[in-house]
Amino acid sequence: MASVAAGYLPILLFLGVALVLSSAFVFLPMLVGRLTGTHQPNPEKLAEYECGFPAFEDSRAQFDVRFYLIAILFIIFDLEAAFLYPWAVSLGGIGFVGWLSMMIFLVELAVGFIYAWKKGALEWE
Template sequence: MVDLSQYLPILLFLFIALGLSALFVFLPMGVSRLTGAHNPDAEKLSEYECGFPAFEDPRSQFDVRFYLIAILFIVFDLEAAFLFPWAVSLDLTGWPGWITMMIFLGELAVGLAYAWKVGALEWD
């Protein structure tokens, strides 16, 4: 027989978290409706960021190159994040740590060269 009483604190935590998140979402909406702050008119519903209506459907697809640039940025950002702890602990890891990082940087260099060769970094 499995003792499920150990999961009671986790279940209690999940119910409290769900209740608080629902409270934080729905309480301000209810208060604004009751106090009269919810009063939409043409001025409130107009465009406010750029000052003029959008030309295209806002749900149009992005160009694939945008995603390629974003993915490459994330890869090289993570590379920089891996370099800092490696540099700090290099005296502990020694030559095996250095060789492993050089292999990692070599793989990233090959990936960057490939992306450069196929034109993933060019923006027309």
């Protein structure tokens, strides 16, 4: 029974070190910012950064559907790139069946892209 518990000791040490390091990476920059005086909020620092909407307003505000369409399309094509790299690396080992399955996947992706293009999902007014 003691040998089974001793087998988990490296895992617990790894988790402990990961917890300490992740906490340090989160809280130390905030602490240094407070101590060095760089923490001076002003309207420019609190302004919108990427989305273009005010950051602090009613949470029930309606967003344009185009934001979601662009996000979904980005995820689809990002996953495609994530699948292509490991496939290309292991192509020699998986043979013709692996090549054919990826070609089917790419054709399905191209059909989806053409459909989104024809429906106007990629156009921004």
